[in-house]
Amino acid sequence: MDTLYFLQHYWWALISLLGALLVFMMFVQGGETLIFGVAKTDVERERIIASLGHKWEITFTTLVTFGGAAFASFPLFYSTSFGGAYWLWMSILFLFVIQAVSFEFRNKAGNLLGKRSYDIFLFLNGSLGTFLLGVAVAMLFSGGSYNVDKINITNGASNVISTWTNPLMGLEAISVPFNLLLGLVLLFAARSLGLLFTINDMRSDSEIFANAIARCKKSLLMSGLLFVLLFVLFLVMLFLRTGYSVDPLVGTISPVKYKYLFNMMELVWPAIVLLVGVVLVLSGLSGAIFMKESSPLNKYAFYITGGGTVLAVWSLLICAAYNYTAYFPSLVSVQDSLTLFNSSSSKFTLTVMSFASLAIPFVLAYIVIVWRKMSHSKQSY
Amino acid sequence: MILEMTTIGLSRLQFAITAMYHWIFVPLTLGLAIIIGIMETKYFFESKKHGNSASAEFWKKTTRFWSRIFAINFAIGVATGIILEFQFGTNWSNYSWFVGDIFGAPLAIEGIFAFFMESTFFAVMYFGWDKVSKKFHLVSTWLTAIGANLSAVWILIANAWMQNPAGMVFNPDTARNEMVNFWEVVFSPVAMNKLLHTSTSGFMLGAVVVIGISAWYLLKRRDVEFAIKSMKIAAVFGLVSALVLAYSGDGSAYLVAKHQPMKLAAMEGLYKGEKRAPLVGIALLNPDKEITNDEDPYLFDISIPGALSLLANRSFDSFVPGIEDIINGGYEVVDENGNVSKALSFEQKRERGKLAVEGLREYQQSLKEGNDSLKAAAYTQLQDNFDYFGYSFLDQPQQSIPPVALTFYAFRIMVILGGYFIFFFIAVLFLTHKERIFSIKEQYKNFIYWIMILSIPLVYVCSQSGWIVAEVGRQPWTIQDLLPVQAAVSAVNPGNIYATLSIFFVLFTVLLVAELKIMFNQIKRGPDNLS
Numbered sequence: 001m002d003t004l005y006f007l008q009h010y011w012w013a014l015i016s017l018l019g020a021l022l023v024f025m026m027f028v029q030g031g032e033t034l035i036f037g038v039a040k041t042d043v044e045r046e047r048i049i050a051s052l053g054h055k056w057e058i059t060f061t062t063l064v065t066f067g068g069a070a071f072a073s074f075p076l077f078y079s080t081s082f083g084g085a086y087w088l089w090m091s092i093l094f095l096f097v098i099q100a101v102s103f104e105f106r107n108k109a110g111n112l113l114g115k116r117s118y119d120i121f122l123f124l125n126g127s128l129g130t131f132l133l134g135v136a137v138a139m140l141f142s143g144g145s146y147n148v149d150k151i152n153i154t155n156g157a158s159n160v161i162s163t164w165t166n167p168l169m170g171l172e173a174i175s176v177p178f179n180l181l182l183g184l185v186l187l188f189a190a191r192s193l194g195l196l197f198t199i200n201d202m203r204s205d206s207e208i209f210a211n212a213i214a215r216c217k218k219s220l221l222m223s224g225l226l227f228v229l230l231f232v233l234f235l236v237m238l239f240l241r242t243g244y245s246v247d248p249l250v251g252t253i254s255p256v257k258y259k260y261l262f263n264m265m266e267l268v269w270p271a272i273v274l275l276v277g278v279v280l281v282l283s284g285l286s287g288a289i290f291m292k293e294s295s296p297l298n299k300y301a302f303y304i305t306g307g308g309t310v311l312a313v314w315s316l317l318i319c320a321a322y323n324y325t326a327y328f329p330s331l332v333s334v335q336d337s338l339t340l341f342n343s344s345s346s347k348f349t350l351t352v353m354s355f356a357s358l359a360i361p362f363v364l365a366y367i368v369i370v371w372r373k374m375s376h377s378k379q380s381y
Numbered sequence: 382m383i384l385e386m387t388t389i390g391l392s393r394l395q396f397a398i399t400a401m402y403h404w405i406f407v408p409l410t411l412g413l414a415i416i417i418g419i420m421e422t423k424y425f426f427e428s429k430k431h432g433n434s435a436s437a438e439f440w441k442k443t444t445r446f447w448s449r450i451f452a453i454n455f456a457i458g459v460a461t462g463i464i465l466e467f468q469f470g471t472n473w474s475n476y477s478w479f480v481g482d483i484f485g486a487p488l489a490i491e492g493i494f495a496f497f498m499e500s501t502f503f504a505v506m507y508f509g510w511d512k513v514s515k516k517f518h519l520v521s522t523w524l525t526a527i528g529a530n531l532s533a534v535w536i537l538i539a540n541a542w543m544q545n546p547a548g549m550v551f552n553p554d555t556a557r558n559e560m561v562n563f564w565e566v567v568f569s570p571v572a573m574n575k576l577l578h579t580s581t582s583g584f585m586l587g588a589v590v591v592i593g594i595s596a597w598y599l600l601k602r603r604d605v606e607f608a609i610k611s612m613k614i615a616a617v618f619g620l621v622s623a624l625v626l627a628y629s630g631d632g633s634a635y636l637v638a639k640h641q642p643m644k645l646a647a648m649e650g651l652y653k654g655e656k657r658a659p660l661v662g663i664a665l666l667n668p669d670k671e672i673t674n675d676e677d678p679y680l681f682d683i684s685i686p687g688a689l690s691l692l693a694n695r696s697f698d699s700f701v702p703g704i705e706d707i708i709n710g711g712y713e714v715v716d717e718n719g720n721v722s723k724a725l726s727f728e729q730k731r732e733r734g735k736l737a738v739e740g741l742r743e744y745q746q747s748l749k750e751g752n753d754s755l756k757a758a759a760y761t762q763l764q765d766n767f768d769y770f771g772y773s774f775l776d777q778p779q780q781s782i783p784p785v786a787l788t789f790y791a792f793r794i795m796v797i798l799g800g801y802f803i804f805f806f807i808a809v810l811f812l813t814h815k816e817r818i819f820s821i822k823e824q825y826k827n828f829i830y831w832i833m834i835l836s837i838p839l840v841y842v843c844s845q846s847g848w849i850v851a852e853v854g855r856q857p858w859t860i861q862d863l864l865p866v867q868a869a870v871s872a873v874n875p876g877n878i879y880a881t882l883s884i885f886f887v888l889f890t891v892l893l894v895a896e897l898k899i900m901f902n903q904i905k906r907g908p909d910n911l912s
Contacts, residue, residue, distance in 0.1 A: 054508050057459070057500035064463050065492030071469065072489035075481025075557075082470025083477070083871035090881050093467055094888070100460035101892055104452055110902035112895035150556035153475065153868065154742045159774070160872040161478050161556075169877060345482045346552070346559040356490045363497050370501050370521075373513050 007350035008340040009322065011073035014357060016317035018066045019137070020310040023189065025059040026133075027306065028052050030194025032099075032126025033187075035119055038195075038219050044212045049122070051201045052194075053103040054374060058367065060100060072353055076148065076343035077328060080162035081139070084146045085170025088136055095129035126194075127187065134186030136170075138179035140320045141238060141260070143329035144170070148336040165332050178241075181234050188227035189309055195220040196288055196302035203293075217289060224285040231312075238316070239264075244326035246339045253326050253337050263323040270322070274315035280308025391878040392472040392870045395885065397852070399464050401845060402889045406458035406896075408844055411533060411580060412587015412622070413451050414526035417506075419614055420444040425519045443607055444522075445510070446908035447591065450900060452507050457896050459500075461889065472878070476859050476869035482559045483549055483566060484539045491535035499528030530580060537579050541572035543860050544851070545640040551767050553744040553760060558863070571636050575851075578629035581622045582844055585802060588619025589840040592809055594904055596833035599818070599826075607908050613813045620806035626799060631692065637854075638693030641861060643707050643781065644854040647788040649689060650678050651703040654712065658701035660688030663793065666786050672705055672779065704785070708778045725769075727778040730862075734773030737766035771858060774868045783856040791849035798843035805836060 031052045039045040071078040082089050098121035105111045106118035145166040152161050166172045173179050199216045202209035243259025246252070256262065264271040284305030287297025297304065321327035326337035344350065386394065424440035431437060466488070469477050477484075505513055505521035513521070542548075548565030549558045560566060592615045595608035638645045645651075650666050651658065664682030687697040694701070702724065706712050710726030725733070740763030747756035775781055812818040818826065857865040903911070 054504050057504060058497070060459060060463070061492075061496045061500040064459075064466060064496055065489075067463075067466055067470075068485070068488040068492040071466075071477065071481060072485030075477055075485055078470040078481065078485075079474035079477035079871075082467060083472070083474025083873065086471050086871070086873050086877060086881075089467060089471055093464055094884060096463060097460040097888065097892075100463075101456045101895070104456040105895055105899060108453075108899040108902065110895075110898035112891065112898055150478070151742065151745050153479070153556055154738045156774070159475065159868050160870070161475050163872045169873070345485060346555075348563075349482045349486050349560045352486050352560070352563045353489050356486075356493055359493055363493060367497065367501050370505055373517070374504060374509060 004344075004347045004350070005341075007347060007354060008344045010354060011069075011344070011350055012321050012327075012340055013318060014360075015066065015069045015073060016314050016320075017310075018062065018069055019317055020312075020314035022059070022062045022066055023186065023313045024193065024306045024310045025055075025062050026130060026186070026190040027193035027197045027302075028056045028059045029126040029130045030187075030190030030192065031198055032122040032194070033130075033191050034194060034198060034216070034219075036123055038198075038215050039212065040215070041212075044209065045119070047202065047205075047209065047212075048198055049103065049106070049119075051198070056099065056103055060096065063096065073345055073350060074338075074340075074343045075345060076162070077338055080146055080148060080338065080343075081136075081144065081328060083160075083162055084164030085136065085139065085144055085173065086164070087168065088132065088170030088173055091171075092129060092132050092136065095125050095132065099125035099129070126190070130190045131183040131187045132174075134183035135173050135179045137186070138176075138182035139173055140317070140327050141241065141243070142173075142176055142178050143331045143337070144173070145331045146336065147330065147333050148338075178234075178237055181230060181237065185227065185230045185234050188223050188230060192220060192223045192227045192285065193302065193306055193309065195223060196284070196305055199288065200302045220285070221289050224289065228282065228285070244329045244334060244337055246324045246326055246337075246341065248324055248341075251339075251342065253329075253334050253339070255334070259325060260319050263319045263325060267319070267323055270315040270318045273311050273318075277308045277311030277313075277315060281305050281312065282308075284308060386875065388873060388875050388878065389867050389870055391875050391882060392873070393866060395472060395878060395882045396465075396468055398882070398886060398889070399461060399468060400848065400852070402893065403458065403461035403465055404845060404848055405841065405893065406454045406461065407533070408583035408586040409454050409590055410451060410458055410529050410587075411583030412585065412618075413447060413454075413590070414522075414529045414587075415584065416587055416591055416615055416618055417444055417447045417451060418523045418526045419618070420447065420611075421519050421522045425515055428515060439606065439610075442908050443611060445911060446607070446903075447611070448507060448522075449903055449911055450590075450594075452503075453896060453900050453903070455503060457892055460892070464885065472871050472873060473859065473869050474871035476864060479557050479864055479869070480543070480860060482557055483542060483546075486560065486563070487535040487539045487566075491532060495528050495531035495535065497528075498524055499532055502528060533580055533583070534576060537576050538567055538572045540851075541569060541575040542566055543858075544575075544855060545569060545571040545636070546860055546863060547571075551763070551770070553741050553763055554748070556741065556745075558860075571640060574629055574632045574636055577625060578633050579847075581626040581629065582847055584622035585619055585626055586840045586844050588615040588622060588806070589802065589836050591615035592619070593834045593837035596830040597904065598907070600830040600834070604907050604909070609813055609816060609818075612809060616806050616809040616813060620803070620810060623799070623803045623806055627803065630796070630799065634692050635695070638701070641855060642702055643704065644783065644788070644850075645693060646702065646704045646707060647783045647785045647854055648792040648850060650785055650789045651689070651701065652678050652705050654700060654702035654706040656690065656698055656700045657687040658689040658693070659684035659686045660692060661793075664789075666789055668786070672708060672782070704782055708781070727772070727775075727781055730769040730772040731775060733766040733769040734771060734775075737763050737770045738773045740764075740766065767863075769862060771860070771863045771865050771868070774865050775857070780857055780865075783854050788850055788854040791846040791853065795843055795846040795850060798839055798846070802836075802840065802843070809833070 031048055034048055035045050039048055102118040102121045106115050146162055146164050148162050150161055153159050195216045199213055202213050206213065239258060239261035241260055242255050242257050244253050245256045245259060283297055284301045287295065288301035291298040321340050326339050328338040330336040420440055421444040424437055424444055427434065427440055428437035502521040502524040505518060506525045509518055509521065547569045548562035549560050552559045592612050595612045598604040598608035649661055662683045662685060665680040667676055667678055667680050670676045670678045689701050690699045691697050700712060702712050708727045710724045710729060712724050713721055714724045715721050740759045743759035744756060744763060747759055855861065859866055859869040
């Protein structure tokens with residue numbers, strides 16, 4: 001196999017995995033949506049926020065690293081999507097900036113805006129931020145209105161390589177039902193994971209939080225159901241979609257009906273990963289809702305559902321680009337669509353980065369160790 | 382003025398504002414993390430030796446107080462950091478493609494190695510006091526400090542590369558620079574020097590902030606032991622940092638002279654170069670001075686003869702080119718291999734830049750047509766002239782000159798304040814040694830405390846000025862000689878950037894005010910009453 005070909009696929013698999021882990025870690029965002037509604041008392045609200053407050057940095061760092069790794073491995077995607085869907089990404093950024101300070105500032109005297117404002121910031125990040133991120137990711141399948149011409153750099157005054165043709169600069173993506181749907185899927189996935197995390201967390205003080213746990217379970221029934229149903233609907237829409245295929249020899253890009261379904265069938269392993277993911281999500285959710293606390297499916301529901309989510313998202317992101325698929329189709333100039341081959345970094349850079357990526361298991365290991373250590377002892381009231 | 386700005390100006394302003402806000406919070410975390418590490422190490426060994434003695438508890442309390450100050454800054458540093466990273470894509474998309482192959486690798490490595498280390502262990506450092514062992518906590522605090530500083534390493538390497546591109550070739554097939562030697566990128570002298578200079582500036586800033594806050598307690602005659610012991614640690618750490626800072630500052634000027642002579646000329650307000658060039662100590666620039674007139678560049682100046690030649694070339698008798706020389710060319714330059722040649726004029730560089738661009742265009746054309754002989758010729762034309770690629774985007778020589786006044790004054794502010802801080806740390810060390818400060822007369826004592834407190838805003842001015850010299854001084858280049866700002870921006874119309882810029886400005890200002898209020902509040906509560 002050609003080394004560059006391998007490296008392009010390796011890095012797509014890695015950033016997809018990072019994206020999938022990000023979705024799992026967005027239980028923090030999901031948890032933030034609980035502070036108005038599910039949490040009825042101040043004690044409950046404080047507990048939810050305190051527990052999420054110990055984890056938010058890892059989610060945030062995953063997002064930052066996802067951005068960095070995307071820049072490093074597929075810079076043309078970075079420049080085309082970010083420079084084009086300007087308002088969509090900027091809105092997401094604003095919603096994450098207000099999150100970053102809120103956990104630390106909300107309870108401090110002299111915080112200028114008052115506690116409630118920071119709680120609203122957290123809620124906005126958890127709901128709107130998650131939703132918009134889903135919309136942005138959906139564009140990997142549904143595409144955007146852009147042109148790319150690398151030779152533009154020689155064009156004097158109009159020298160921009162990637163240009164966006166829709167004046168709404170990315171906000172138009174919100175009006176596409178397919179994108180909307182993935183936004184909602186992500187929202188309910190994050191909320192379900194947030195509920196599972198909160199139930200798990202409150203159990204260590206079950207005598208104080210019995211009512212809250214019951215409320216979370218009730219809410220989980222609704223969230224989980226919406227997550228699963230919307231996800232199934234999304235899969236149906238995705239598999240019925242026309243995708244774009246790139247000719248490996250000449251690089252021309254052409255539409256292919258049911259492209260993503262074919263990708264699953266031809267590659268097989270992403271289909272298996274997806275299936276395992278879905279089974280895990282269903283087991284975790286039903287374990288948490290219907291089974292006794294002593295059963296492993298209930299006890300570890302958060303991790304089982306989280307693991308399933310990682311696998312499902314990873315499989316779908318793989319499916320977006322593998323098997324000679326244009327992963328961010330251009331709606332105005334199909335031949336400009338981005339593929340793993342025309343948008344990646346050079347062989348040398350990808351090789352250097354691949355050496356660095358060998359440290360990832362080590363990084364994951366210390367995150368897990370720290371997570372376990374920090375989760376062991378109870379919080380005091 | 383802002384209303385008349387174009388996409389380029391607004392994109393620059395947005396990036397500058399974000400970077401300057403980011404640089405309010407980050408340097409403090411760089412320095413403070415190490416100071417906290419030293420304090421906690423003291424706590425660890427005290428408690429190991431004497432159990433939970435009063436002394437051990439004192440150091441624990443001290444560590445926790447400064448950790449709180451760290452945490453308040455950390456969150457907002459992260460928030461402003463993510464905006465910077467994503468702005469490369471949103472507002473500098475051409476740049477992202479043109480250098481993504483080089484710039485991206487350090488950024489990805491930073492994510493894998495540094496960001497996770499910092500954020501994971503920060504959670505232990507801040508929330509883990511009662512959850513993990515003392516040893517694990519201490520290790521976590523140091524890993525947070527290392528992670529914070531490692532985060533700075535990679536981004537500074539990337540920045541250094543933009544000031545002095547190394548270890549790459551331009552690939553006409555992909556129309557971008559591609560890395561061919563990672564170690565040349567990482568270990569370029571500019572990168573090493575920048576790393577040392579910027580990190581130690583953060584260390585110095587952290588030390589001054591600790592001393593200033595401690596001085597407030599002394600002024601209020603409260604938490605005296607806490608304040609004086611914090612001061613001692615900060616003063617030693619600050620002095621060492623400030624000395625390394627000065628040393629690397631000298632190295633920095635030398636490298637600027639070598640790789641960015643226009644920046645050096647702007648730093649000095651030097652229009653006409655000379656042998657035994659003087660170093661301007663203090664001066665008032667003549668606002669009417671242009672390259673097109675013969676006005677004196679200074680209204681008044683106090684200069685040290687020959688010192689600029691010594692600083693720039695390590696030789697009193699050497700020639701340092703001024704702005705006009707760099708534009709007109711013709712002076713002698715010596716390259717890394719000792720070869721002497723005549724410097725090109727702006728017009729010659731522009732011509733060669735145009736040849737490079739033409740070569741690239743013809744190369745791409747020949748690819749389409751399958752014309753191999755044209756392709757080879759175009760390739761040679763491109764590579765022979767690529768060093769001046771960016772000049773093809775400039776029309777007037779004036780466009781190659783950075784804002785002289787801003788660079789000139791920022792440089793002076795940085796150097797004068799940097800020098801002040803060396804004496805500041807020596808004075809603090811002297812005064813805190815054997816608690817000499819307490820034997821000084823009351824009225825003088827309070828005056829000294831106020832100087833220490835007011836040094837906090839000064840150190841921020843010093844630090845920001847440093848970045849102004851580095852970044853404004855290299856204009857118009859995003860990548861030295863290869864890509865000016867006008868060829869690096871995204872096609873986002875000014876209205877959109879006005880909007881995001883305004884949102885950023887309001888949001889960051891509100892958060893900054895909130896942050897300061899929270900910090901003042903914590904300081905007032907003191908180490909015994911953390912909320």
